Amino acid sequence: MQKNTEIYTFGIERSENPPDWGKQQTVWDAETYRAVAYGIEGLVDMLRVQGIVWRGLSYKYAVPLSTLVVKGFENDEATVCFITGECLASCFRIFRRKYESGTLEWVKDKYG
Numbered sequence: 001m002q003k004n005t006e007i008y009t010f011g012i013e014r015s016e017n018p019p020d021w022g023k024q025q026t027v028w029d030a031e032t033y034r035a036v037a038y039g040i041e042g043l044v045d046m047l048r049v050q051g052i053v054w055r056g057l058s059y060k061y062a063v064p065l066s067t068l069v070v071k072g073f074e075n076d077e078a079t080v081c082f083i084t085g086e087c088l089a090s091c092f093r094i095f096r097r098k099y100e101s102g103t104l105e106w107v108k109d110k111y112g
Contacts, residue, residue, distance in 0.1 A: 078112025
């Protein structure tokens with residue numbers, strides 16, 4: 001069986017068979033995988049609207065809750081936003097919900 005893969009400009013390989021991201025046991029269907037991949041790309045634009053310059057993100061899988069850390073610059077100061085959820089996809093959904101409701105909390109990055 002041949003895999004359908006494409007490489008996009010932001011460096012994430014998208015395919016019908018999502019990669020194994022560490023020890024995460026979540027089973028991703030193709031729709032969820034594409035939503036997360038597109039979510040990363042859209043995140044840059046979402047932050048720009050709030051006046052935050054994208055610095056990157058990190059993700060740490062843990063049981064029962066994982067952590068997504070979104071990094072940015074706001075007024076030339078390094079800031080981070082912590083989101084916890086069951087898996088990466090749920091962290092992105094929570095981030096987007098908080099973004100849309102205006103309840104994202106950004107704190108100064110102690111290590112940035």
